[in-house]
Amino acid sequence: KAATELMESGDPTDGGWGGAPKFPQPSHLRFLMRCGDEKAREFAFLTCRKMMNGGIYDQLMGGFHRYSVDAVWLVPHFEKMLYDQAQLIDVYLDAWQLSGDPAFRKVVEETADYVLRDLTHAEGGFWSAQDAGSEGKEGKCYCWTEGQLKGLLREEEFAVVKKHYGVTASGNFVDHSDPEPLADQNILSVVEPGRAMSAEEKALLESGVVKLRAERLKRVPPSTDDKVLASWNGLMIAALARAGRVLKEPRYLAAAEKAHGFVVARLWDAKKG
Numbered sequence: 001k002a003a004t005e006l007m008e009s010g011d012p013t014d015g016g017w018g019g020a021p022k023f024p025q026p027s028h029l030r031f032l033m034r035c036g037d038e039k040a041r042e043f044a045f046l047t048c049r050k051m052m053n054g055g056i057y058d059q060l061m062g063g064f065h066r067y068s069v070d071a072v073w074l075v076p077h078f079e080k081m082l083y084d085q086a087q088l089i090d091v092y093l094d095a096w097q098l099s100g101d102p103a104f105r106k107v108v109e110e111t112a113d114y115v116l117r118d119l120t121h122a123e124g125g126f127w128s129a130q131d132a133g134s135e136g137k138e139g140k141c142y143c144w145t146e147g148q149l150k151g152l153l154r155e156e157e158f159a160v161v162k163k164h165y166g167v168t169a170s171g172n173f174v175d176h177s178d179p180e181p182l183a184d185q186n187i188l189s190v191v192e193p194g195r196a197m198s199a200e201e202k203a204l205l206e207s208g209v210v211k212l213r214a215e216r217l218k219r220v221p222p223s224t225d226d227k228v229l230a231s232w233n234g235l236m237i238a239a240l241a242r243a244g245r246v247l248k249e250p251r252y253l254a255a256a257e258k259a260h261g262f263v264v265a266r267l268w269d270a271k272k273g
Contacts, residue, residue, distance in 0.1 A: 030044075048092060054189050055068070055173075063111050064084050078138060080129060081128070085239075088107075093247075112239075119224070124255070124261060127226045127227065138178065139173065139187070145183075146171075147184075152212065153211060160204040
């Protein structure tokens with residue numbers, strides 16, 4: 001009955017539940033993948049694909065933004081939360097195990113790598129979140145103008161990157177809450193995920209993305225909420241331990257063990273239990 005009701009209230013075109021804003025709902029997705037109903041499982045896979053190809057997913061550096069302000073997963077609220085990363089690692093790990101689709105595994109790896117790179121304390125605990133804006137502008141770290149891309153990429157790279165990520169001269173994002181919004185901003189999303197690419201196109205996309213990542217690392221990053229919360233750390237420790245085990249990736253297991261040690265040393269009162 002639960003699966004039936006979830007399917008009836010789901011968005012059959014773009015996946016997920018509700019209109020705008022639209023939130024990832026990891027518990028729903030994991031339930032549908034495990035309930036034994038093939039249509040429910042396919043709906044969960046659809047939702048996973050729509051999210052990972054949309055702007056709610058950081059196409060360059062990995063990790064999920066908090067929610068989409070529209071119903072098609074394109075324009076996110078750019079904040080990134082630790083608990084979302086943990087739960088969505090588990091969702092995409094389920095999806096990869098059940099489907100064998102390497103794209104799902106790639107999301108697991110990129111999201112875990114984002115957490116280890118940008119949300120990890122030197123002693124191993126995990127920070128809570130990254131802000132939505134930087135330099136006073138929502139999404140400034142994440143968005144691109146067509147002119148910025150042209151200045152960074154060779155002509156052949158630019159053509160492939162523009163087509164793959166749907167970049168336009170006028171952009172696809174305006175921050176209407178800002179009295180002086182940045183102009184012509186593009187949130188990167190995969191606009192034709194099923195399109196076959198030649199070996200040459202794949203190579204050009206890859207070299208272009210390397211340049212964009214390097215440029216992103218030069219930008220002023222959003223501020224980090226460096227609280228270390230036991231509950232959210234528990235979610236991430238469990239997700240990384242499982243990912244490390246399933247993917248046979250020792251880095252993730254080591255990070256989980258180190259974070260567990262941090263929680264025991266800093267947040268646990270052994271006398272009181």
